[in-house]
Amino acid sequence: MSLSAYELLQHIKDESVYLIEHSKGISFDDFLNDPTLIRAYSRSLEIIGEATKKIPSDFRNRYPDIEWRGMAGLRDKLIHDYFGIDYDLVWDVIQNKIPKLKLQLDVLFEDFK
Structure with a gap:
């Protein structure tokens, strides 16, 4: 059963909220240890990436500001380089990209109303 774009976006949003909420008060050293x-965190990013890949390209093209x-x-990097995860990159994405993504998704979900 394939999921609709709305359902996939909901998964992305859910994981984004999880990452934001569960990284509050956590330092990079806390994360590393x-x-x-x-x-x-890596799994949440994998879910976000996998859901993103399943969203039809015509839908993604309507929202070019989102870093699909x-x-x-x-x-792909997390899945294929699992013995060499770049923790600095993971942390940077969680701290800097995910909050922006969450805000973009909030706006996008307004379009569904």
């Missing part, structure tokens, strides 16, 4: 956080390609590319 907690294998559970590393796995959880970057999200999908990060997922």
Whole structure:
């Protein structure tokens, strides 16, 4: 069963909210020293990337300001380079890209109303 663009976007938003909420008050060192956080954050980014890849390109093209390609590319990097995850990159994405993505998704969801 394939999911609709709306359902895929909801998954992306849910994971974005999770990352924002669960990284509050966490330092980069805390992140690096907690294998559970590393796995959880990496998994959330994988889900975001996988859902992004499944959103039809014509839909993604209507929202060019969202970094669709970057999200999908990060997922590929996490999946294929699992013995060499760039933790600086993961942390940067969580701290700087995900909050922006969440705001963009809030606007996008307004279009569905």
